[in-house]
Amino acid sequence: MNRKHWLVAPIVCIFAAAQPTASCWGPEGHRVVAQIAWDHLTPAAKSQVSDLLAGEAEPSLPGVANWADEVRSEARESAPWHFVNFEPGNCHYTTALCPDGKCVVDAIQRFSSTLADKSASRDSRVAALKYVTHFVGDVHQPLHAGWRDDKGGNTFQVRFDGRGSNLHHIWDSGLIDDIDRDWQRLAARLSQRDPLPGALSRAAPAAWAEESCAVVSSPGFYPADREVGADYVQQWRGTVEDRLTIAGQRLAAVLNRALP
Numbered sequence: 001m002n003r004k005h006w007l008v009a010p011i012v013c014i015f016a017a018a019q020p021t022a023s024c025w026g027p028e029g030h031r032v033v034a035q036i037a038w039d040h041l042t043p044a045a046k047s048q049v050s051d052l053l054a055g056e057a058e059p060s061l062p063g064v065a066n067w068a069d070e071v072r073s074e075a076r077e078s079a080p081w082h083f084v085n086f087e088p089g090n091c092h093y094t095t096a097l098c099p100d101g102k103c104v105v106d107a108i109q110r111f112s113s114t115l116a117d118k119s120a121s122r123d124s125r126v127a128a129l130k131y132v133t134h135f136v137g138d139v140h141q142p143l144h145a146g147w148r149d150d151k152g153g154n155t156f157q158v159r160f161d162g163r164g165s166n167l168h169h170i171w172d173s174g175l176i177d178d179i180d181r182d183w184q185r186l187a188a189r190l191s192q193r194d195p196l197p198g199a200l201s202r203a204a205p206a207a208w209a210e211e212s213c214a215v216v217s218s219p220g221f222y223p224a225d226r227e228v229g230a231d232y233v234q235q236w237r238g239t240v241e242d243r244l245t246i247a248g249q250r251l252a253a254v255l256n257r258a259l260p
Helices: 003-007 026-039 043-053 076-082 104-116 122-140 167-179 183-191 205-216 230-258
Strands: 157-160 163-166
Touching (some): 026 167, 026 183, 026 230, 076 104, 076 122, 104 230, 122 205, 167 230, 205 230
Antiparallel strands (some): 157 163
16 A cells, blocks of 8 residues: 555544454554654653653563553543544544543543653553553554444454454454564564654644544455455555554654653
8 A cells, every 4th residue: 555545634442332342453563663662762761761660560661552451441431542433434533523532632642741740640650651652552553543333443344364353353463463473573673664754743643543544444444355365464564564653653752752
């Protein structure tokens, strides 16, 4: 796919009570995003991240990148923070899509502010860092900003590798696994890439959600025969790599601003 699609304008894991649970980007994808971000942090931001994560079981950005998924069964109010659902055919973000701030766009903004607030408690800032790390990854997974009517692809059934699945799960993990099952190797390769043209100038999470929605609305995103085969994987491989890369670069920019 031509890279221009991820910048098309207008330009979660649990999407609704009846929606099946999915791992956003999959654990490997979130680790890739976090490692790319770490590689692009300023020395000052790296020092503050290391300080905040001291004492964690795995005290690194990749080590906490999946924490928001791990605690969601306890922090059930956080479920809507992983995604935003657009009305079918319309990728224009409005606050009406985020009632009471319960969507990934508002969550990124809210927790970024908490992280930057030196007067906030340490525990609050640690949680904010872990949420921001995860949610910036989420908003760049196209189906975390997909259509409301199929719950971000969760109800769109497909076949992949001879087994039944849904399109959301394929984008979370299946396509990444096909690219490279070694997340550290994939992160190292993508981290060397230059920023995509115009990407870092789009600093608003709402714009990132619109980009993801634009990918979902691109021709061929939904396989007509519901078979996810080699042709589909090849068509969308570049988009997956682009979204992982720019998620990591943008996460670094968020953390560099919050931790100057």
